[in-house]
Amino acid sequence: MPDDEPASTAPRPEEPGSAEPRPGVPPAVRAQLLATEHWSLLASRSTTQGEVLTRISMFLYLVSAGLVSLALAGQATDFDEGFPGFALTVLSIILLVGILTQVRVTNVSMEDLAYVLAMNRLRAAYVELDPGVEPFLMASRFDDIRGSQTTYYFLGDRPRNLSQILGSSMVFIIAVNSTLLGLLLAGITLGLALPLWTSVAISVVGGLCFLVGSVAVGGNRYLGLWRRYTPLFPSPPADGPAA
Known part of the structure; x- marks a missing residue:
């Protein structure tokens, strides 16, 4: 290469975690690209939440229908020797559907956390x-555990109490499945x-x-995710600027 050849003026890749604009890219264009990604994440999050809420509703309908069918079958058969087998079969099917619903709710909880972290980065x-x-x-602009907690519960301090956990869909489904399992075990032991x-x-x-x-x-x-995850925009120290 000749010594007087000008150096390449191609923009260099940005460092991870930096939002500094590249040369020649107007800030308005970058803002438009970021907003497009933000709307895409919002749409994906809404679709996922709608799907899991439908799954939960279907499961609760199945629980209600199953218990009603047990009551009707008991009255029709006068709770004879064939009723226990019918009851155990119905409860087993409902519990199986409940466990599958619980797995999906847990997966969606992790997916929702990923959406929150992505939007915090934006x-x-x-x-x-x-x-x-x-x-x-x-909502928070930090993509770590403190930032996610602020986004989930930004009307107060970070949720250090159990209200957020106990009121979650995951704990609700777990409680229903635990009750169904107790009923099934009671039927088997009796x-x-x-x-x-x-x-x-x-x-x-x-x-x-x-x-x-x-x-x-x-x-x-949940804790294992944070052990593997490295935030690009960590929260400042507790005595630093607020999120």
């Missing part, structure tokens, strides 16, 4: 393009002619074990 880019918009953002107190104890312990185990698995999955 807000960070908005602030870098125009720092004056920061006071108008209620069919085996075990004493009533033994049947009640087994059903209660089995339901509680399922409840605690499901919550533990979900919590471990």
